[in-house]
Amino acid sequence: MSRGSGDSDRRVRHAGKRTASSARWLERQLNDPYVRQARAAGYRSRAAFKLIELDDRFRLLGSARRVVDLGIAPGGWSQVVRQRAPGARIVGIDLLETAPIDGVTILQMDFMADAAPAALEAALGGAPDLVLSDMAANTVGHKQTDHLRTMGLVETAADFAIATLAPGGAFVAKVLAGGTDAALLALLKRHFATVRHAKPPASRKGSSEWYVVAQRFKPPLPADQRPEGASQEAEPAAD
Numbered sequence: 102m103s104r105g106s107g108d109s110d111r112r113v114r115h116a117g118k119r120t121a122s123s124a125r126w127l128e129r130q131l132n133d134p135y136v137r138q139a140r141a142a143g144y145r146s147r148a149a150f151k152l153i154e155l156d157d158r159f160r161l162l163g164s165a166r167r168v169v170d171l172g173i174a175p176g177g178w179s180q181v182v183r184q185r186a187p188g189a190r191i192v193g194i195d196l197l198e199t200a201p202i203d204g205v206t207i208l209q210m211d212f213m214a215d216a217a218p219a220a221l222e223a224a225l226g227g228a229p230d231l232v233l234s235d236m237a238a239n240t241v242g243h244k245q246t247d248h249l250r251t252m253g254l255v256e257t258a259a260d261f262a263i264a265t266l267a268p269g270g271a272f273v274a275k276v277l278a279g280g281t282d283a284a285l286l287a288l289l290k291r292h293f294a295t296v297r298h299a300k301p302p303a304s305r306k307g308s309s310e311w312y313v314v315a316q317r318f319k320p321p322l323p324a325d326q327r328p329e330g331a332s333q334e335a336e337p338a339a340d
């Protein structure tokens with residue numbers, strides 16, 4: 102009987118057409134306990150565990166009633182939202198096609214398109230109380246370019262959250278370490294009572310991804326209700 106073919110330490114040969122990097126990816130997938138757990142639990146992605154871990158720590162989903170899932174495909178996060186907030190209305194968006202999920206409205210379109218915010222709001226039927234973004238730009242292999250492209254998505258997601266969230270709502274987004282994070286944090290701190298960074302255990306240690314968790318949204322005052330001479334942007338950070 103062969104003892105060398107178990108799951109615990111699979112090696113992938115990269116002969117033939119497979120490139121070294123795709124062989125490394127496949128080997129990591131085969132050896133990754135979260136991939137196996139996701140399959141066993143029926144989640145479409147190992148990313149589902151990142152949201153589970155974030156929710157266990159920050160209590161995001163229990164009271165959520167309207168949730169936006171930016172970068173929904175293949176659907177792991179929305180599956181978790183369905184389980185943990187069964188009464189919530191959920192709308193997701195992705196460039197890629199996403200197989201249907203019971204109880205979730207899925208838009209296949211570019212979140213950066215001008216029409217996207219209105220399409221999301223119309224599908225949701227009211228202000229979200231939770232905006233999730235797990236969006237990541239396709240990497241081109243140039244670290245700074247990849248960073249800027251993903252941070253562009255996150256900043257647009259933050260603007261969307263600030264423009265649409267109900268008072269007290271929350272925003273969770275994947276960010277990449279390095280460079281533009283400070284500007285994003287400053288923006289969030291002006292609009293949320295608490296802003297924290299987290300690296301959930303399911304996030305691979307070698308990756309530069311983090312999650313920013315902003316809670317207790319404070320909507321900007323309408324211009325006609327601001328004290329004279331005060332600018333919303335000039336408010337001090339709360340946290």
Ligand SMILES: C[S@@+](CC[C@H](N)C(=O)[O-])C[C@H]1O[C@@H](n2cnc3c(N)ncnc32)[C@H](O)[C@@H]1O
Pocket residue numbers: 145146148149171172173174175176177178179194195196197210211212213235236237238239254
């Ligand atoms: C890491 S995956 C999301 C995984 C998902 N949270 C899950 O649990 O299954 C990132 C997704 O962001 C999407 N994405 C990237 N740029 C986008 C854009 N401009 N508009 C919409 N989706 C985008 C990608 O197509 C990809 O499916």
